[in-house]
Amino acid sequence: MTADCHFGRQSSSRVGAWCARCHTKLNPAVAQLPDNQYYCYACIQMGRMDTLHRLVTVAEPNQFAKIVKPMSWQGQLTNLQQQCADQVVKIFDQRQRHLLWAVTGAGKTEMLFPAIAWAVSQGLRVGIASPRVDVCIELFPRIKAAFEQVSCILLHGKADQPYQYCQITVCTTHQLLRFYHAFDVMVIDEVDVFPFAGNQMLHFAVQNAIKPGGGILYLTATPDEALMRQIRQKKLSVSYLPIRYHGFLLPTVKIIKSRHLKQKIDQKQLPQSVLRMIIKLLQQRQRFLLFVPRIKDLTLVSEALNRAAITGRFLTVYSADPKRIEKVAAMRDQTVDFLITTTILERGVTFPGIDVIVLKADDEIFSASALVQIAGRVGRNSARPTGRVLFYCERRTKTIRSCDNQIRQMNRKATRLK
Template identity: 55%
Template sequence: MVIIMIKDVSELYGRQVNATMVDESLLNNSIVHKYVPIKVNSNNIYCKRCGQKTPVNRCNLPNNNYYCPVCINLDRVNKSIPLVYADEPNDFEIKQPVLTWQGQLTNEQEKCSKDIIEVFQNNKTHLLWAVTGAGKTEMLFKGIEKALTEGKRVCIASPRVDVCVELYPRIKEAFGNTSMILLHGRNPQPYHYAQLTICTTHQLLRFYRAFDVLIIDEVDSFPFVNNEGLHFAVENATKKRSAKLFLTATPTNEMTKRIRTNKLSASYLPIRFHRHLLPEIKLKYTKKWRENLKKQKLPKLLLHKIDEKIKRNQRFLLFVPRIADLKPISDILAKQFDSSKWETVFSSDDKRMEKVSDMREQRKLFLITTTILERGVTFPGIDVIVFGAEDEVFSTSSLVQIAGRVGRKLDRPTGEVLFLAEENTLAIKSAINQIKYMNKKAKKLNG
């Protein structure tokens, strides 16, 4: 790995990096600060970058040195090498117009948009709870515009790389005159100082008191949800006076509890921007499918559905529970159908970006995928099939998000959501009921 030495102080604004990556001339600059990132206690070490503790016997190095194993995937921090940062000066050139998006919001979106502006203006913490396909991104635009116009530094973060990759060109188009950067582990582009950052939540660990406004998309999603280190990163990456906005279609029980007890304010939008209802789940039973898969057999219903969609040239996603299920299912389908029509894709797939792009550009008819594509990606006009929907990997929020991939665009606001399962689990029942509940609230708005 080639280490690029930092020679421009702007690359340290609100960003903490290993001192070995910083040119000697900058280390003596009066606005550059250093601190030792590892604190050693009697039984454990505390990492000031990720806020996590580790037993000393699990992280000791030679010469009485210690490192943090929790955030090592970003690069190793240890007791002997300080982290270096510079205070965020908000040194941005504001070019007009800030907002280059020409679209219109619905009345319901406009109300949420005004709430967001008020949250950003008054440095509040707030939740935007909106159904899948409600147009959450567009509702952010006016709030972001006002923040950027005032010279604030803004970040939009998501737990999922795919969400960031899809979001970046949309934000780039909406704020065409603003300096912007996309940060994630698979992006080879070098870092530069920018007013607007799109990044994965892991990348927040690299920032310190940087952002005036932080927006976390898909806040209930793995790996952010229940990850103490990433929640610490949110607090560490934002200024002491800053606004935090959380976005979700499927809030956790903890979030809804905080809303009920007035510990978290929220805006709620139960209807999609095109005012059509969410496609509802159809459940069909497939007995002993896993046993049959070992015998290289798939349910007739699944084969019939795939055959039907291929003949109609209907694009779709086929979700399966496990990475280990991808190849055997694909191999069985290849005996009956033209295998050039699909790809398999999973989280650590080296060609993941390329395959998702092929689906988006309609070079593939369907993808066989794990839950990695359950949220944050939009493929216009698709259906979804969940095979093995009873598996514990499919939580209620996961199933609702998967169903939410369908009917997102005005030119095809409906579509098929088919769950194939051995049994009707609590997660499946809850997902069906949640979508019906949202549709009931949407019908009231539609009058």
């Protein structure tokens, strides 16, 4: 772990400063403190780096007790999962950069287990990082349970556990800034998501945290343009897993055009078609998520539902919601029939057997990958491998079409495999 900081200064006449920890090129006018000192405003949330301190790094000792059979997980992988898992072992062994493009609900985490087990048995240090803290929090207990004998730690901004040197580190991509040439192999889950996508600082953090020549496995169901470009330029190898662990195809999207949808919602009203669908789902005791693009839509839609005298129990949830965790738990415990949510529940969460409705799917907030992820919340359970994915919109936008195409393309690939 690094303790403090030092800054580099360019020797040329152009005064420049960059942070030794996060490598952000700083605007000197902004970064300047009195007395000609500088600090880094980019990574300040992790404790301030400034010219008053020096950055110290500790050489990676890789001192781990030999564990012959580290995996305590007893589960069984499907044939296709096993193939992918074997491939991941190979990637780790040869220290490659690789993207595993697996559809939502493919069972990505389980596929990692054999490779992690291999790495641990080789005495390697493993890092598993994701841009989203929720993903890390959900991932950690599964990793810990699967590798009971191995030392594991979870690191994120709000964690209160003190740091400990462990063989498996699960952390947010921000926390990687605290590591220097530490990991032999790394997994980056949900690479295409904010804040990681297009963030130079976090990409630097990954490169800096991994040992030179270490292996990286990127995981996502919806690679973004930057990753696709690297694949085309042969800088990144890729493999697909187009089929879910239970072998069923992805639920396809039903696009329903609804006139004046935005205007109606702004007036605290919902179209009859939407209301009828909600009533129908409630009568069938079918639980669902109702996605809206913006936080302000949450109250508008819930008031519209109250006006229409909808009897179902529901809650609204958004990222900065102080009761966010409790509300999601209420949905899990089935004490509510549905949640009205922003895109925060688009990925990394599983509610068995739900349907999803997206209102204003044509809003620019919903990217194609967000829509694919939202659709991917449905049919994840082998007990109910199908379900409804309903997009209500005024126009069939490019992003909606792209989402529909991506799902169909994956399904075509999956049918070929069958």
